[in-house]
Each structure stands twice: as C-alpha cells, then as structure tokens.
Amino acid sequence: MKRLRRTMLFMPGNNPGMLQSAGILGADSIILDLEDAVSLTEKDSARILVREAIKNLDYSNVELVVRVNPITTEFALKDIDVIARVKPDALMIPKATEEELKTIDEMLINIEKEEGFDAGSIKLIPIVETAYGLQNVYNIIKSCDRIVAVLLGGEDLTSDLGIKRTKEGEEIFYARNQVAIACRTMKVDSIDTPFTDTNDFEGLEKDTRKAKSLGFTGKAAISPKHIDTIHSVFAPSFDEIKHAERVLTAMEEAEKEGKGVFSLDGKMIDAPIINRAKNTVELAKLLSLT
Amino acid sequence: MEINKPSKAGTMESNDIYVMLMPNPKGGIEINLQSIVMKQFGEEIEKVILDTFKELQVENVIVNAQDKGALNYTIKARIETATKRAAE
Numbered sequence: 001m002k003r004l005r006r007t008m009l010f011m012p013g014n015n016p017g018m019l020q021s022a023g024i025l026g027a028d029s030i031i032l033d034l035e036d037a038v039s040l041t042e043k044d045s046a047r048i049l050v051r052e053a054i055k056n057l058d059y060s061n062v063e064l065v066v067r068v069n070p071i072t073t074e075f076a077l078k079d080i081d082v083i084a085r086v087k088p089d090a091l092m093i094p095k096a097t098e099e100e101l102k103t104i105d106e107m108l109i110n111i112e113k114e115e116g117f118d119a120g121s122i123k124l125i126p127i128v129e130t131a132y133g134l135q136n137v138y139n140i141i142k143s144c145d146r147i148v149a150v151l152l153g154g155e156d157l158t159s160d161l162g163i164k165r166t167k168e169g170e171e172i173f174y175a176r177n178q179v180a181i182a183c184r185t186m187k188v189d190s191i192d193t194p195f196t197d198t199n200d201f202e203g204l205e206k207d208t209r210k211a212k213s214l215g216f217t218g219k220a221a222i223s224p225k226h227i228d229t230i231h232s233v234f235a236p237s238f239d240e241i242k243h244a245e246r247v248l249t250a251m252e253e254a255e256k257e258g259k260g261v262f263s264l265d266g267k268m269i270d271a272p273i274i275n276r277a278k279n280t281v282e283l284a285k286l287l288s289l290t
Numbered sequence: 291m292e293i294n295k296p297s298k299a300g301t302m303e304s305n306d307i308y309v310m311l312m313p314n315p316k317g318g319i320e321i322n323l324q325s326i327v328m329k330q331f332g333e334e335i336e337k338v339i340l341d342t343f344k345e346l347q348v349e350n351v352i353v354n355a356q357d358k359g360a361l362n363y364t365i366k367a368r369i370e371t372a373t374k375r376a377a378e
Contacts (some may be wrong), residue, residue: 014363017305044374047298049367056363 001061004028004286005189005218006234007227012037014046014141019053022062025224026231029063034079035070043075047082054086065125067092071100080104084111090148093197095156096126098136098143105144120145125191128152130160134175141186151220152179154234161256162267167203169210180215192216198223208233241284245278251277293351297376300360300368307335307360311372317323318348319343325357327370351376357370 010026011018011212013034022030031193038046050066066088068079070216073096075209080091084107089206108122110254116143128137134157141147154172156185158165183190192211208219219230236244247264251274254262262269282290295315300308301352304375314320335357343351354367361366 015303015306017303018362020305020361045368045371048371049364052363052367056361140321 004029005191006139006281007218007230008063008151008191008220008254010037010220010222011193012040012044012046013050013066015154016049019049020057021055023059024061026220026227027062027224027235028060028218028282029065029089031065031067031220032088033067033091034075034083035067040231043069043079043247047075047079051082051086051211054083060062063090064088065090065092067094067127070094071096071103080107083109084108085115087115087117087122090123092127092151094124094127094131094153096128096133096140098139101126101140101143101172107146108146122146123148125149125151127151127153128154128175128179131157137179138186141182141188147186147188147234149191150179150183150214151157151191152176152193158194162253167197167200167207171256173254176211176214176216180211180277184215189217190215192219194220194222195226196222198225201225201229204229205233235287235289237290240280241289244280244284245290247273247277248281261274291348291350291373293373293376293378294352294378295301295376296343297372298370299346299375302356302358304322304358305360307355307365307368309356309368309372310354311376313349313376314317317350319348320352321353322352323357324355326359327357334362335360335365336359338365341368342366346370346373350375 005028008029008031009025010031019139032050034046041224050251051179066083067093069075112119119156126140126152128134132141152175155165155173158171163171195207196202204226207214211219212233221227221230247269250264293311296312298307298310302308321339323332323335325332325335339353
C-alpha cells in the first residue's frame, strides 16, 4: 500500500521527552533531527539517544526518518553508520548533492549487507536547500534507487540565494515549481518547506494550499500543532470524492458499452480526469474517507 | 573503557537524566543517585547504570546522577555518552 507523507514532523534528536511522544502526535512521518536542532557540542549525545530511542520505542505507526548532519561535516559519516544499523525507514540528507547521495548509497549497501537487512530497505530523502541542489534536483532524484521523496528547505535556500524569506513565500515560487515538477516526473513525493510561525494557522493553511496547488504531496512541520491543518488541506473534500466516484462509475458503464470517450454532467471525461478520479478515490480510501 | 577524565551528559529537563562521571581512584563503581522517582525506580535506575557500564567494560568510576524521570533507554544513552567522553 502507498505510504502517506502529508506531514513530516521534525523532532529534536537530543530531547528524550519529545522522542517519546513523537510517534503518537498524528504525523504521517517523524524526522528525528540530528542536524539543526542539536548544538555542535551535543552531536555525539543526540546520535546515541536517537539510536537507543529507535531500538526501544515503538514507532511502528509512523514513517521513521532521521535527519543526519550534512556529509561535509565531521558528524555525518558517524551519524549514518550508527543510525542505519538500527534501521530507520529513511535517512534525510541535508544540502544533498548527486555525488554525496551516491556515496551514502554505497555506505548503506555495505551496512545492509553487514546487518542482514534487505538491500535497499533504508530509503533516502534529500533536502534541496541550495541553489546548486535546486538546479540539479532531477539528478539528485536519479542518483540512486533509494530516493522516495524530496524536501524543499526554504530557509536555507533563501539564505544561499541571499534573499529575504517571507511569510507569503513568493521568493520560493520558482523553487517550489522546480521541486514539485521534478518529483512528479520521477514519481517520488515532494514535501514542502515547513511554515515557521507556529501560531498563525490561517497563514499555515494558505501556505499549504499554495504548495498543494503547485503539486506538492506533503508538507514538513516544526510543530505538532500544524498537523491537523496540513492534513485537512491534503485530504480530498466530500464533493471531490463524490465526483471522483461518479467519474469511475460512469467509466465502468462506458467500458461495458464499448465507448472510448464519454461525458458526465455534459462534460467530456478523458484519461487525465479518470486518472485524477482514481488518485482521489485511492487517497480517500487511505484516509478512510469512503 | 577507562574513565580518564571527568565528563557529563544529559540535561536537567524532565524525562532526562544528568550524569557526571569521574575516575575512581579507589577502584570499583560508586553510584550517587538522586531521582524524582527514587522510591519507585531507584533500584531499577542503578541496575540500568550498572548494566551499561558492564556492556562498555567500565570497572572503575564514580557516577553522580540526577534523574528527572528518564526511561531506561535515556539512562543507557546518557551513561554511554558520558563514558565515551571520559575515555577520549
């Protein structure tokens, strides 16, 4: 069954209380963070704590992702070696490049062999958050078979571009398009940058709708308070589900009658509309909305 | 592992444990534990600390620990971190 990634919730990797509650907050995926949420002097401590949390806590109802440190830092290789051995669902790679992902893929091939894991079972989610990464997003996705999604990192990207990050997000319009289209082309999930104002729910909804309208399949969150709003935006509405079901019923009837093209409510129904209807119904079933 | 120098790990936040390790010139493992759940779980916490030292082959150490309701995995992680820092 397809895995939902409507929300990916960041949790600081050196905070035991948050690691304990991470799995029950309602997010589809949780990202135990060894990078930005951990100070330079506590990288060793967070790595060991996250390893023990994965070994001992129950995260079976969420997708478990660990964000390691950038491969250009002294921490990354240790992070990958220690964390991959307790088999998270995926590793999130900051400021990823095609070359780095190939190196990480080779590391994981060896670790999976040594630990007796299925080959390719640990997935990778690169973060596109540099101008270089943005321009190479297709190659990043193609770098290895482990890539299941891409996260757009708006804060670091705008910092790299030397431009101001705003709540409205016009400055990342091009980047959002580039990532969403590349991901759709390569059939992986596209995850939008988190909305950083934890108390502005109206702004969050607007921002999430914008991302969805550009083709994103999910959104990262830095607060559990954001989960419900994001889920409500990514869920199909009652009217959308009903319409999709009618399209599929009409399609079945047309097929019985040997018609290639048919109409519903006076509008011609063709392959793109049928595909959209199938996706809507599939998503509604996953969300138990039908 | 040898405890070569003083080290610490963890925080005083709830669900965590703050541990300080020191070399023990007298030899052996000495545990000084304070916990908000001392009556209920004091023995269990000491057991986790001792088991972790055994796993890491630490035989001589003084531990001062202030527990704020840490689960076993946190106690183990903080002891391991402090031990590795002390062994550097």
